[in-house]
Amino acid sequence: MLNLGRARTQQRSGRSMSLGGLDYADPKKKSNFVGKILLVATLTALCVVLLKQSPTLMAPSPFALHEPGVFHVLVTGGAGYIGSHAALRLLKDSYRVTIVDNLSRGNLGAVKILQDLFPEPGRLQFIYADLGDAKSVDKIFSENAFDAVMHFAAVAYVGESTLNPLKYYHNITSNTLVVLERMVAHGVKTLIYSSTCATYGEPDKMPITEDTPQVPINPYGKAKKMAEDIILDFSKNSDMAVMILRYFNVIGSDPEGRLGEAPRPELREHGRISGACFDAARGIIPGLKVKGTDYSTPDGTCVRDYIDVTDLVDAHVKALQKAEPRKVGIYNVGTGKGRSVKEFVEACKKATGVVNIKVEYLERRPGDYAEVYSDPTKIWKELNWTAKHTDLQESLKTAWRWQKSHRNGYGNPLVMSA
Numbered sequence: 001m002l003n004l005g006r007a008r009t010q011q012r013s014g015r016s017m018s019l020g021g022l023d024y025a026d027p028k029k030k031s032n033f034v035g036k037i038l039l040v041a042t043l044t045a046l047c048v049v050l051l052k053q054s055p056t057l058m059a060p061s062p063f064a065l066h067e068p069g070v071f072h073v074l075v076t077g078g079a080g081y082i083g084s085h086a087a088l089r090l091l092k093d094s095y096r097v098t099i100v101d102n103l104s105r106g107n108l109g110a111v112k113i114l115q116d117l118f119p120e121p122g123r124l125q126f127i128y129a130d131l132g133d134a135k136s137v138d139k140i141f142s143e144n145a146f147d148a149v150m151h152f153a154a155v156a157y158v159g160e161s162t163l164n165p166l167k168y169y170h171n172i173t174s175n176t177l178v179v180l181e182r183m184v185a186h187g188v189k190t191l192i193y194s195s196t197c198a199t200y201g202e203p204d205k206m207p208i209t210e211d212t213p214q215v216p217i218n219p220y221g222k223a224k225k226m227a228e229d230i231i232l233d234f235s236k237n238s239d240m241a242v243m244i245l246r247y248f249n250v251i252g253s254d255p256e257g258r259l260g261e262a263p264r265p266e267l268r269e270h271g272r273i274s275g276a277c278f279d280a281a282r283g284i285i286p287g288l289k290v291k292g293t294d295y296s297t298p299d300g301t302c303v304r305d306y307i308d309v310t311d312l313v314d315a316h317v318k319a320l321q322k323a324e325p326r327k328v329g330i331y332n333v334g335t336g337k338g339r340s341v342k343e344f345v346e347a348c349k350k351a352t353g354v355v356n357i358k359v360e361y362l363e364r365r366p367g368d369y370a371e372v373y374s375d376p377t378k379i380w381k382e383l384n385w386t387a388k389h390t391d392l393q394e395s396l397k398t399a400w401r402w403q404k405s406h407r408n409g410y411g412n413p414l415v416m417s418a
């Protein structure tokens, strides 16, 4: 576990210093001994003066203390696309934030941007750790005073989950259990959980409400549903405040252009439609591959509900504010409007200004479902949340601006961290 918290700059030395043995018979050695005593005394006095002049060196990390008026949120997966946007919003709203991420898919560059925006002590710390490592996770909870957890960290590609299901059950289901257990052990009382519309599978009736039966059809959706079930079973006899947010397809980026979506190049083949669209517009890939044209939808391509990341993180903050002990809130987070892949491609061409993007129509992709869009009435009624950024082309334009000015994503994380 590597802690890169700004507030924790003290060097901890695990090495003890040996001062050597004593020999009373030799006068030369005796004078050495006196010299050493003097040296130690001088150093000790110097240390005392330094510590007195610099009380912050003695003070415990602000992240370790519950402070009146300060609400401390652990953001798992905060170096990733949605987690970094959520951390930005929380910091803007004066929350204290700890990001835990193993950087398997996220970007240290995103964390660096957040640290530059909020450099004050006690605002943001980053802890490099894997949530699958229960010991490290326990250490994090024992060394920090969290008020709530927003659990974003996950692997999150439907296609990849069909190829490597165990990775998904481990990373999503098992790691959520670890986080939940550590929350209980350390008395953290609020959980906001990132779930997905993939838990519904392919329902007969649209739009999807929170009561639509959950019958996931791929390991990603199943792993998330299992994690939800664990949380729900646990909640029956717990006073934890829980909010489960089932996101639809997330697009867009920070309107002020500080953060964006920058998945690892090796994940491109599993990637999401907006990433593919931008890669095609930039000529990184030869064109777009639309998988499936014979679905029972108006134009034969899949229909999805695209939710802007700015709206999504707003839903998280509202969920956090309305979370109540002993209660579980489950909410769809979507616009309520379905858009076909063909519509998306046209919006992408207009947003990027690259009208000649080549589009290839292929067979269906295993694990995909035809039509998915939400009924967001419940979240509107109960959390007073509604999607505001519903112009697909505008959301894509915002994301495209970031993509154009970040041709290499966040750049080389090693250079960034230097």
Ligand SMILES: NC(=O)c1ccc[n+]([C@@H]2O[C@H](COP(=O)([O-])OP(=O)(O)OC[C@H]3O[C@@H](n4cnc5c(N)ncnc54)[C@H](O)[C@@H]3O)[C@@H](O)[C@H]2O)c1
Residues within 6 Å of the ligand: 076, 077, 078, 079, 080, 081, 082, 083, 100, 101, 102, 103, 104, 105, 106, 107, 129, 130, 131, 132, 151, 152, 153, 154, 155, 156, 171, 175, 194, 195, 196, 197, 246, 247, 248, 249, 250, 251
């Ligand atoms: N992007 C979407 O359209 C979408 C839709 C529905 C739900 N979600 C959910 O939202 C959450 C965030 O997704 P995202 O799109 O930002 O993905 P992302 O890959 O950009 O971010 C996930 C982050 O989690 C980190 N992570 C993964 N495994 C970890 C582990 N074991 N320990 C510590 N850190 C780990 C990654 O390094 C990465 O920074 C996920 O839970 C995902 O299932 C996303």
